[in-house]
Amino acid sequence: xxxxxxxxxxxxxxxxxxxxxxxxxxxxxxxxxxxxxxxxxxxxxxxxxxxxxxxxxxxxxxxxxxxxxxxxxx
Amino acid sequence: xxxxxxxxxxxxxxxxxxxxxxxxxxxxxxxxxxxxxxxxxxxxxxxxxxxxxxxxxxxxxxxxxxxxxxxxxxxxxxxxxxxxxxxxxxxxxxxxxxxxxxxxxxxxxxxxxxxxxxxxxxxxxxxxxxxxxxxxxxxxxxxxxxxxxxxxxxxxxxxxxxxxxxxxxxxxxxxxxxxxxxxxxxxxxxxxxxxxxxxxxxxxxxxxxxxxxxxxxxxxxxxxxxxxxxxxxxxxxxxxxxxxxxxxxxxxxxxxxxxxxxxxxxxxxxxxxxxxxxxxxxx
Numbered sequence: 001x002x003x004x005x006x007x008x009x010x011x012x013x014x015x016x017x018x019x020x021x022x023x024x025x026x027x028x029x030x031x032x033x034x035x036x037x038x039x040x041x042x043x044x045x046x047x048x049x050x051x052x053x054x055x056x057x058x059x060x061x062x063x064x065x066x067x068x069x070x071x072x073x074x
Numbered sequence: 075x076x077x078x079x080x081x082x083x084x085x086x087x088x089x090x091x092x093x094x095x096x097x098x099x100x101x102x103x104x105x106x107x108x109x110x111x112x113x114x115x116x117x118x119x120x121x122x123x124x125x126x127x128x129x130x131x132x133x134x135x136x137x138x139x140x141x142x143x144x145x146x147x148x149x150x151x152x153x154x155x156x157x158x159x160x161x162x163x164x165x166x167x168x169x170x171x172x173x174x175x176x177x178x179x180x181x182x183x184x185x186x187x188x189x190x191x192x193x194x195x196x197x198x199x200x201x202x203x204x205x206x207x208x209x210x211x212x213x214x215x216x217x218x219x220x221x222x223x224x225x226x227x228x229x230x231x232x233x234x235x236x237x238x239x240x241x242x243x244x245x246x247x248x249x250x251x252x253x254x255x256x257x258x259x260x261x262x263x264x265x266x267x268x269x270x271x272x273x274x275x276x277x278x279x280x281x282x283x284x285x286x287x288x289x290x291x292x293x294x295x296x297x298x299x300x301x302x303x304x305x306x307x308x309x310x311x312x313x314x315x316x317x318x319x320x321x322x323x324x325x326x327x328x329x330x331x332x333x334x335x336x337x338x339x340x341x342x343x344x345x346x347x348x349x350x351x352x353x354x355x356x357x
């Protein structure tokens with residue numbers, strides 16, 4: 001299956017803004033995060049098709065997955 | 075009081091009450107600037123200092139802002155701008171909470187900091203600045219760290235709480251206290267070129283959801299720091315939210331979060347599922 005993966009803010013550094021990814025059926029968001037060389041601790045927001053998603057959300061063909069880093073300053 | 079009102083009315087020109095008249099009234103009748111402004115607004119006299127508000131904020135709304143109490147938790151990067159804008163907007167009671175003093179690394183962005191204020195408590199600088207900007211505003215300065223233990227006390231009477239904290243765990247405590255107290259919370263956070271804003275109403279868990287994956291430590295601000303402009307942008311968005319919530323107008327960022335990227339100039343909106351409120355069957 002294919003998904004569209006969008007990266008935001010510092011996650012783009014040395015990677016990409018948007019890319020199509022070919023994944024095995026049943027792949028979870030967490031596996032995509034780890035495959036990018038990111039850790040769970042670095043993840044702020046998981047957005048799946050425009051809505052809040054989870055690290056253990058299972059992806060489906062055609063999904064748009066967006067990952068944002070943790071932002072907490074003031 | 076009738077004498078005061080008559081005196082104020084005599085000095086109102088073209089429907090506007092000049093600041094000099096407010097000041098003279100306070101001195102002549104030995105009243106606080108807050109008392110004079112309240113009387114003016116209650117009697118349909120629009121303080122001239124708010125005249126550029128007038129076509130978007132009606133006098134009864136200006137009165138509502140003046141009678142509102144807003145707590146600002148954190149008086150650093152975000153908080154400095156939030157306080158400045160709330161006072162200029164005409165919010166009558168402002169609670170400024172922060173345990174810290176100004177340090178040199180604050181000077182690149184924290185509007186309340188100056189070389190002369192290094193070592194000064196942030197809330198003290200806040201109270202001095204707001205007294206200069208708008209003497210009609212009542213400022214309560216609290217030099218203490220906000221937490222679960224003192225939160226309810228610090229937020230007592232507040233209509234809205236503004237998150238200008240720099241710590242995710244404290245922010246989550248603020249969200250919890252706001253829910254317990256039934257106070258809407260405007261959440262903002264920044265790091266480098268990036269930031270986000272959301273508003274959480276009582277019973278909602280948007281802030282908890284935003285930090286759902288949080289484990290420990292800080293966000294990207296730890297590596298990137300913060301420049302001068304990101305706090306100004308995010309703080310202004312927060313104040314716009316406060317203004318709308320106090321006036322019950324417009325569409326706040328409810329069940330949604332606005333993410334801002336100032337490097338690529340992109341904004342993203344993320345939706346959060348509204349919390350299903352379980353109704354307790356009284357029978």
